[in-house]
Amino acid sequence: MVHLAPLFVAIPLGAAFLSLLVKAVAPRVAGILSVAAAAALLFLAVVALLGVDSGATAAGGWGAVSEGGVVFLGGIVVVLDGLSRLFLITVAVVASAVVVYGVKYMAPYTGKPLYHSLLWLMIAGMNGVVISGDLFNLYVFLEIGGIASYSLVAFGTKGEEVEASFKYLVLGCVASAAILIAIALTYSATGALNMADVAAAVAAGKVPDAALFFVSALFLAGFGLKAAMMPFHAWLPDAHPSAPAPISAMLSGLLIKTLGIYAIVRIFFSVLGVGWHAQVLLLAFGSISMVGGVFLALGQDDFKRLLAYHSISQMGFVFVALGVNTTLGLVAGLFHAVNHALFKSALFLSSGSLERITGTRKLSEMGGLVRRAPMTSLATIGAALSISGIPPFNGFWSKLLIIVALVSGGHHAVAGIAGLTALMTLMSFIKVQRKALFGALPERLAGVREVSAVMFVPVLALALLCLATGILWPLGLSDLLDRAAAAAGSVGDYMGLVTGGR
Amino acid sequence: MNDGPGMSLIVRMVSRWLLGFVFVYGLGVALFGHLTPGGGFVGGVVVACALVMSILAFGGKQGPGAFLARAVTTLDAAGALMFLAxxxxxxxxxxxxTNWIARGEPATFGSTWFVILMNVAILVKVGAGAFAGFLAIVAFGHILDAEEGRP
Structure with a gap:
């Protein structure tokens, strides 16, 4: 299975370029092509999930190269382990739902093959970040995912969308520059780009403390910006609501996790090691993100903007969980990242459906939609219960785990902040339900109808998955998370995995 | 001396003579990329320059640049797909x-057809991509002119 891992990048790239190729001949085929590619990707991710063999493969069949008695890995190393499996299946599930939803949602837009092409380039970038075994390829795929998302935010080409895209582009480039400088410094300090070799050099104490400190700070700032950690969050509340709904779901559900959380977990837990400074920064910035995000969300009337602020707040939960730097914290953080991918993409997709139904994103102009659009409302309620942390939905378990991890790590104040934020999140989503779904139906909306099945089925499926992961977590899903956390949390294991074949 | 689309007769004449050489030079840089400095990317940029020159000299209605402008997205995607394939x-x-094509004699043309084919794929991709960038800037300029009422 490991040698098939490059297909996780090849299939999305193929779909992206084929969509452009059919643009001239038969533009309608692009949608079918997209759905077929999503099915293939989902199948491959499930196969990878069921397989237990972890390992590394080098593209081009370059194995170990020996030079002057030193053995090092040649070629582009692709790594498949528990952590990458967890993110690959998350990307595949959410992307499939988004692709199916997008077929109908994007119908009024022009240039649909371009949308499909950019969407698949973004997925290729995300999968590439997840399977890449060396820092520079991680950076290249990060840029592929990033550039595709800058263009997709501006896909509507209205003034505010282009402005949001430009803001996102500028801040994204600042983050990329920080990451690239950090990679360059790591290379100069260790002489390696392969993450396993870098990890070995750091473990052997070859890197001076000052260099490690500076590199950690740059990585945290760069990936923190990609993950919308609070002092670096300014782009997100503009960029995420401006994109078309399927893209918002991809950005908020997946992009901030694969480009942000995954990269932070991989680089800090598997390669550089979490120093006390990184731990303090993760806890502090995470707490600020949790509280700041949710307070900004409370006052929002624009549904998508509200969801975007909640993304910042929920990412804060993940950061503080990672900041505890224990296996429990890592499991809790990864679990919450996966859960957030499921419920936030469901919420963004349903916000798109509600916008299509009512013609507005303002919560104050909606109302009583549960009678007019029962399926979309049901999915929205499911996802909202999940993000608010109501048992037995998955959001409850991961927030509980995060608070338990914080308390057991001795960070009682942060645990209190997390509890308060969970409560505020619940309040915010009670407001959403009351304003949009229940209450009196405004006269203007008397004749509205439910969206077509192509649009509500993927959202319902995601909402059901929120419930299913919540119920299944105690049964079998925890094993998957434990394996992911074990793979990420041990520097030695990761080195052994990649260099085992030498 | 400006009769018809594009630039003056002198520029068009010189361009007509030069275009073929620039094209062949780009192709050569790409095809011999496995032996000499150069490769698909450099060759692609040279070919794109030839196409840009054609558009500048002859305008958007005639010449090889105008002919290829319609197919630029398709070519771009085809080059990328060829590389992926x-x-x-x-x-x-x-x-x-993995290189699955048999290797030839070292230091002669065709010592590795795999790399030559990859360079051709990159040539098509980069040539079309860089040319598409030029066309997009030109189109954007036209839109701005139209919005601000310039002729």
Whole structure:
């Protein structure tokens, strides 16, 4: 299975370029092509999930190269382990739902093959970040995912969308520059780009403390910006609501996790090691993100903007969980990242459906939609219960785990902040339900109808998955998370995995 | 001296003579990329320059640049797909990106057809991509002119 891992990048790239190729001949085929590619990707991710063999493969069949008695890995190393499996299946599930939803949602837009092409380039970038075994390829795929998302935010080409895209582009480039400088410094300090070799050099104490400190700070700032950690969050509340709904779901559900959380977990837990400074920064910035995000969300009337602020707040939960730097914290953080991918993409997709139904994103102009659009409302309620942390939905378990991890790590104040934020999140989503779904139906909306099945089925499926992961977590899903956390949390294991074949 | 589309007769005449050389030079840089400095990317940029020169000299209605402008997205995607297909065919030899084509005599043309084919794919992709960038800037300029009422 490991040698098939490059297909996780090849299939999305193929779909992206084929969509452009059919643009001239038969533009309608692009949608079918997209759905077929999503099915293939989902199948491959499930196969990878069921397989237990972890390992590394080098593209081009370059194995170990020996030079002057030193053995090092040649070629582009692709790594498949528990952590990458967890993110690959998350990307595949959410992307499939988004692709199916997008077929109908994007119908009024022009240039649909371009949308499909950019969407698949973004997925290729995300999968590439997840399977890449060396820092520079991680950076290249990060840029592929990033550039595709800058263009997709501006896909509507209205003034505010282009402005949001430009803001996102500028801040994204600042983050990329920080990451690239950090990679360059790591290379100069260790002489390696392969993450396993870098990890070995750091473990052997070859890197001076000052260099490690500076590199950690740059990585945290760069990936923190990609993950919308609070002092670096300014782009997100503009960029995420401006994109078309399927893209918002991809950005908020997946992009901030694969480009942000995954990269932070991989680089800090598997390669550089979490120093006390990184731990303090993760806890502090995470707490600020949790509280700041949710307070900004409370006052929002624009549904998508509200969801975007909640993304910042929920990412804060993940950061503080990672900041505890224990296996429990890592499991809790990864679990919450996966859960957030499921419920936030469901919420963004349903916000798109509600916008299509009512013609507005303002919560104050909606109302009583549960009678007019029962399926979309049901999915929205499911996802909202999940993000608010109501048992037995998955959001409850991961927030509980995060608070338990914080308390057991001795960070009682942060645990209190997390509890308060969970409560505020619940309040915010009670407001959403009351304003949009229940209450009196405004006269203007008397004749509205439910969206077509192509649009509500993927959202319902995601909402059901929120419930299913919540119920299944105690049964079998925890094993998957434990394996992911074990793979990420041990520097030695990761080195052994990649260099085992030498 | 400006009769018809594009630039003056002198520029068009010189361009007509030069275009072929620039094209062949780009192709050569790409095809011999496995032996000499150069490669698909450099060759692609040279070919794109030839196409840009054609558009500048003859305008958007005639010449090879105008002819290829319609197919630029298709060519761009085709180049990328060709590269991807070459990588995927590596599975024939067991691994992604593996060279599955027999190697020839070292230091002669065709010592490795795999790299030549990859350079051709990159030539098509980069040539079309860089040319598409130029066309997009030109189109954007026209839109701005129209919005601000310039002729």
């Amino acid at each position: 070459l990588a995927l065919f590596g599975y024939v030899a067991g691994c992604f990106f």
